[in-house]
Amino acid sequence: MNVRLYIWQRSTAALMLPLILVHLALIFYATGKGLKAEDILARTRGSIAWASFYGIFVMAAAIHSAIGIRSILIEWLCLSTRQANLLAVSLGAALLVLGFRAIAAVVLHG
Amino acid sequence: MVSPQSELSVALWRGGKDGVYQTYQVPTRTNQTILDVVTWIQRNLDPTLSYRFACRVGMCGSCAMTVNGRPRWTCRTHVSKVASAGRLEIGPLENLPVIKDLTADMRPFFEKWQRAKGVFSPSKTRDDAIEEIKPDTPARIAADKAIECINCGVCYAACDTVRWNPDYLGPAALNRAWSLVNDVRDAGNTARLKAISADGGCHACHSHQSCQQLCPQTLNPTASISGLKRCATHAYLQGEIKP
Numbered sequence: 001m002n003v004r005l006y007i008w009q010r011s012t013a014a015l016m017l018p019l020i021l022v023h024l025a026l027i028f029y030a031t032g033k034g035l036k037a038e039d040i041l042a043r044t045r046g047s048i049a050w051a052s053f054y055g056i057f058v059m060a061a062a063i064h065s066a067i068g069i070r071s072i073l074i075e076w077l078c079l080s081t082r083q084a085n086l087l088a089v090s091l092g093a094a095l096l097v098l099g100f101r102a103i104a105a106v107v108l109h110g
Numbered sequence: 111m112v113s114p115q116s117e118l119s120v121a122l123w124r125g126g127k128d129g130v131y132q133t134y135q136v137p138t139r140t141n142q143t144i145l146d147v148v149t150w151i152q153r154n155l156d157p158t159l160s161y162r163f164a165c166r167v168g169m170c171g172s173c174a175m176t177v178n179g180r181p182r183w184t185c186r187t188h189v190s191k192v193a194s195a196g197r198l199e200i201g202p203l204e205n206l207p208v209i210k211d212l213t214a215d216m217r218p219f220f221e222k223w224q225r226a227k228g229v230f231s232p233s234k235t236r237d238d239a240i241e242e243i244k245p246d247t248p249a250r251i252a253a254d255k256a257i258e259c260i261n262c263g264v265c266y267a268a269c270d271t272v273r274w275n276p277d278y279l280g281p282a283a284l285n286r287a288w289s290l291v292n293d294v295r296d297a298g299n300t301a302r303l304k305a306i307s308a309d310g311g312c313h314a315c316h317s318h319q320s321c322q323q324l325c326p327q328t329l330n331p332t333a334s335i336s337g338l339k340r341c342a343t344h345a346y347l348q349g350e351i352k353p
């Protein structure tokens with residue numbers, strides 16, 4: 001890990017902390033109120049606010065976990081920096097695609 | 111028959127990388143150190159045993175070995191403190207190549223001191239007046255806390271990150287860099303911060319603290335490294351360094 005990756009990893013962690021709390025509170029709210037899928041979709045579809053909230057979340061999570069996995073690949077699987085970079089970037093890209101697909105599914109009108 | 115209290119069973123690493131542990135019986139003595147045990151074996155049982163020491167009083171840092179699974183300075187480690195049921199297992203330091211028996215090759219350790227720019231880089235010439243250093247400034251207090259390193263390699267052998275990532279500079283080299291970062295007479299800080307901010311630098315440290323737990327000089331490389339992380343992050347954000 002170098003200073004650039006370190007700053008990205010720490011800043012995405014700091015960014016995600018409040019987002020995770022809101023996300024957890026949301027889950028408790030939705031389950032506590034017994035909201036059904038259609039109730040949730042009625043609130044999220046077309047909502048720029050929820051799209052941006054989860055969009056930022058997905059980007060931060062993809063960057064944060066890719067950097068963490070890179071260290072694990074180098075330290076535990078003894079991969080070279082190049083191999084680790086490649087795999088970590090692929091993981092980050094996969095998380096971005098999956099995350100945005102999930103967001104699209106709840107905010108776009110189906 | 112000798113009672114168990116009067117004899118130690120000592121397994122010593124013999125050979126190079128592919129060596130094996132060989133067991134010796136050594137009479138116990140009061141206030142016996144691990145280095146005493148190793149020396150007794152070499153003088154009385156096998157003169158071909160290789161190991162390294164110089165000062166025997168905890169100053170030179172040359173006698174470190176792995177004792178019952180932990181890196182220790184052997185000249186200041188009493189048998190009574192580390193032997194378990196009259197048994198000792200003594201090997202070369204971990205995380206370094208073995209030369210022979212109990213001697214580890216310290217070259218990678220010192221090469222990393224060089225890589226971390228652990229060499230003082232003077233800002234004055236011999237013609238300038240000697241700079242007055244006030245002992246109570248924050249920078250000097252930080253440098254003083256880190257400065258008593260004897261280069262023994264105990265922290266380096268104790269560090270999991272060194273074990274996992276051969277590129278990692280390790281606690282001693284980074285602790286040295288931190289003492290120079292806080293030395294107002296030094297002129298090499300930009301190059302030093304750049305060196306310790308690259309891959310394998312201070313940001314690779316996981317703050318496990320094995321280094322500070324085992325450092326015989328009770329230094330705290332973990333704290334020094336977190337100081338370096340702060341300084342390097344600041345310098346990077348200010349555009350002073352590009353790793």
Ligand code: SF4
Nearest residue numbers: 269315316318319321
């Ligand atoms: S605190 Fe850092 S340098 Fe010290 S043992 Fe842990 S990883 Fe190694």
Ligand code: SF4
Nearest residue numbers: 259260262263265325
């Ligand atoms: S920091 Fe402590 S353990 Fe590490 S080399 Fe220096 S004296 Fe030895």
Ligand code: FES
Nearest residue numbers: 166170171173185
């Ligand atoms: S022999 Fe010098 S520190 Fe142990």
